[in-house]
Amino acid sequence: MTEPTHPTNFIRHIIDADLAAGKHDRRVVTRFPPEPNGYLHIGHAKSICLNFGIARDYQGRCHLRFDDTNPAKEDVEYINSIQEDVRWLGFDWGTHLYHAADYFGRLYDWAEQLIAAGKAYVCELSAEEIRTTRGTLTQPGKESPYRHRPSAESLDLFRRMRAGEFPDGSRVLRAKIDMASPNLNMRDPVMYRIRRESHHRTGDAWCIYPMYDWAHGLSDALEGITHSICTLEFADHRPLYDWYLAAAATEHRPQQIEFARLNLTYTVMSKRMLLELVKDRHVGGWDDPRMPTISGLRRRGVTPEAIREFCDRIGVAKMDSTIEMGVLEAAIREDLNVRVPRVMCVHRPLRVIVENFPEGRVEELEAPFFPDDPPKMGARKIPFARELFVEQDDFLEEPPKKFTRLAPGREVRLRWGFILKCHAVVKDSGTGAVTELRCTYDAESGTGAPRDGRKIGSAIHWVAAAHSVPVQVQLYDRLFTVPDPAGGGADFKTHLNPQSLEVLTGARAEAAVGAASPGTRFQFERRGFYFADPIDSRPGAPVFNRIVALRDSWAKVAGGG
Numbered sequence: 177m178t179e180p181t182h183p184t185n186f187i188r189h190i191i192d193a194d195l196a197a198g199k200h201d202r203r204v205v206t207r208f209p210p211e212p213n214g215y216l217h218i219g220h221a222k223s224i225c226l227n228f229g230i231a232r233d234y235q236g237r238c239h240l241r242f243d244d245t246n247p248a249k250e251d252v253e254y255i256n257s258i259q260e261d262v263r264w265l266g267f268d269w270g271t272h273l274y275h276a277a278d279y280f281g282r283l284y285d286w287a288e289q290l291i292a293a294g295k296a297y298v299c300e301l302s303a304e305e306i307r308t309t310r311g312t313l314t315q316p317g318k319e320s321p322y323r324h325r326p327s328a329e330s331l332d333l334f335r336r337m338r339a340g341e342f343p344d345g346s347r348v349l350r351a352k353i354d355m356a357s358p359n360l361n362m363r364d365p366v367m368y369r370i371r372r373e374s375h376h377r378t379g380d381a382w383c384i385y386p387m388y389d390w391a392h393g394l395s396d397a398l399e400g401i402t403h404s405i406c407t408l409e410f411a412d413h414r415p416l417y418d419w420y421l422a423a424a425a426t427e428h429r430p431q432q433i434e435f436a437r438l439n440l441t442y443t444v445m446s447k448r449m450l451l452e453l454v455k456d457r458h459v460g461g462w463d464d465p466r467m468p469t470i471s472g473l474r475r476r477g478v479t480p481e482a483i484r485e486f487c488d489r490i491g492v493a494k495m496d497s498t499i500e501m502g503v504l505e506a507a508i509r510e511d512l513n514v515r516v517p518r519v520m521c522v523h524r525p526l527r528v529i530v531e532n533f534p535e536g537r538v539e540e541l542e543a544p545f546f547p548d549d550p551p552k553m554g555a556r557k558i559p560f561a562r563e564l565f566v567e568q569d570d571f572l573e574e575p576p577k578k579f580t581r582l583a584p585g586r587e588v589r590l591r592w593g594f595i596l597k598c599h600a601v602v603k604d605s606g607t608g609a610v611t612e613l614r615c616t617y618d619a620e621s622g623t624g625a626p627r628d629g630r631k632i633g634s635a636i637h638w639v640a641a642a643h644s645v646p647v648q649v650q651l652y653d654r655l656f657t658v659p660d661p662a663g664g665g666a667d668f669k670t671h672l673n674p675q676s677l678e679v680l681t682g683a684r685a686e687a688a689v690g691a692a693s694p695g696t697r698f699q700f701e702r703r704g705f706y707f708a709d710p711i712d713s714r715p716g717a718p719v720f721n722r723i724v725a726l727r728d729s730w731a732k733v734a735g736g737g
């Protein structure tokens with residue numbers, strides 16, 4: 177039964193009951209069925225973790241099936257990225273990689289079988305006429321004038337549709353179900369349309385393509401899927417799913433189960449919208465670190481473990497809801513906190529001259545990589561010298577009372593180092609900007625508490641100027657300024673956050689950071705978690721993506737503390 181390490185949910189309860197009742201020969205076979213018309217996003221990750229997780233925990237299997245029934249929007253680039261992303265998330269379909277397109281022949285044969293049995297007919301109404309005769313939720317639809325044509329005639333026409341005798345859009349094959357059904361999906365849905373479009377897998381072998389509903393359940397049946405798990409919007413399609421299986425008299429009958437899709441605040445999760453962001457160059461690509469795509473999260477530096485943990489935490493329910501972006505960020509932070517060493521990087525440097533420290537002298541201080549668990553990676557030596565950099569915003573010339581960092585006449589602790597006191601401020605004569613602080617250090621202060629009981633407010637991060645290395649830092653913020661960019665009337669793009677990317681070219685970091693190879697992660701103390709971008713970094717010139725800040729700054733904005 178279910179391993180206790182993974183939270184249970186109503187789908188696992190259904191499977192438990194099915195196994196107890198001996199259903200499906202006590203097998204569990206699931207599938208993840210993406211349409212290759214875009215890159216996978218964090219919502220897909222929920223479905224992947226659910227389907228592959230169930231297969232793993234029940235010693236079953238999970239298929240990866242490309243639902244490639246719409247050649248117009250599909251692309252091999254997407255096929256490849258989807259496989260890469262599923263693998264990266266830590267899942268394996270083994271030999272069970274399938275394509276709906278590989279079933280086109282069998283789907284066609286089944287369609288002929290339905291026509292022969294009087295359960296489907298060729299309809300010559302236009303798409304527009306089919307739409308207008310479909311009726312509404314309160315009004316029944318109107319039967320097509322072609323509905324009662326003889327089976328033999330439909331069969332002949334369907335074969336000629338396939339043979340390419342008719343122009344695109346001139347005819348469709350429809351299931352003969354019930355034009356008065358309260359469920360609009362049951363009002364003689366279209367099964368096939370004519371579309372002269374090359375398919376990435378079948379080339380020009382077909383000029384008719386099956387509709388999603390017709391292809392999906394039968395593909396599940398062909399593969400012996402036991403539990404066909406999909407999102408809630410397909411609940412209204414379940415009667416059709418079952419009707420098609422019954423009409424085709426499939427040997428195996430999979431069971432469709434719906435769960436709530438993942439919605440996240442401050443982003444969009446529709447492939448159409450994500451594609452628009454890419455095409456219109458609002459982002460650098462599908463893998464832009466601001467995108468909610470798996471490839472974007474990977475490029476940003478998020479680990480697969482953090483994504484899996486997030487998916488476990490949000491659970492699986494039957495009611496739609498929206499998850500706060502902060503929940504994802506918290507999972508990312510907790511994952512990185514224990515796996516990533518801490519170092520110092522000054523983002524916006526302000527020069528400090530330590531007047532009572534001799535020029536040319538260097539004092540090595542010791543700093544552990546994991547302050548909460550020093551043995552984990554040990555410590556490194558950090559050089560202290562006469563010329564330092566501190567963060568511009570750790571100094572205020574006229575500080576409010578509560579400000580505990582550097583200010584004229586005030587003291588601060590240098591992280592892992594001495595106490596520093598500011599005596600004078602040097603300014604640019606033209607702009608008046610602060611360019612340098614003249615300070616002294618307390619040689620006796622060591623790195624512990626001051627012996628004389630002085631109260632020192634804060635410890636700030638710093639680097640020795642001559643020993644530090646330049647790095648580029650890219651600060652990412654949320655892609656949109658409102659929690660629900662896709663909701664409401666306006667174009668979702670009007671809510672794009674113009675400050676979602678800030679590039680800092682003048683940052684200075686400890687030497688170890690400059691030597692980091694692409695793909696390395698650090699916590700920059702007091703700033704957040706960072707990832708050496710695997711594509712933009714050059715040897716000796718890393719570019720760091722901020723994965724996530726140390727605290728949820730948005731919670732504060734919203735008044736949450």
Ligand code: ATP
Nearest residue numbers: 209210211219220222223406407437438445446447
């Ligand atoms: P579109 O955005 O074009 O409607 P889609 O997001 O449904 O497409 P598919 O490729 O059809 O993309 O999705 C593959 C699988 O992932 C489906 O089983 C779908 O239910 C699931 N899925 C898609 N989006 C989410 C989501 N936000 N949360 C959970 N599961 C999702």
Ligand code: MG
Nearest residue numbers: 209210211243
């Ligand atoms: Mg879909």
